Amino acid sequence: MIEAEYKARLAKPDAVRAKLAERADPDNVSYRDVYFDTADHSLVRTDREFRLRTISGTSGTRHLLTFKDSAVDAVAS
Incomplete structure (x- = not known):
């Protein structure tokens, strides 16, 4: 398994929040x-x-124990 993470800088974060709120109930959480x-x-x-991650929000608190291995380059075929 290879994990990929994508990040984007938002020019209009309020517009993105509004669109997301149309599709799901927002929940403020802290990590x-x-x-x-x-x-x-x-x-x-x-x-x-x-790491031990603690996530707290309106729906409660949960804990995740995670291990991330070093990045791997996929071999092109």
Whole structure:
């Protein structure tokens, strides 16, 4: 599995929020991330992450434990 993340700078963020609100109920949430590493920082050195994310919003609070491995370039065929 290869993860891809896309980011875009919005010229009209209010217009985008309005369009999204037409399609779903908005929920204001806050994220709190705590990152963990080994004593010798081998995760950071090898571009990996191990984190505990706490997400709090109007629907409650939940916790996610995630591990992200280093990025991989797909081999073109």
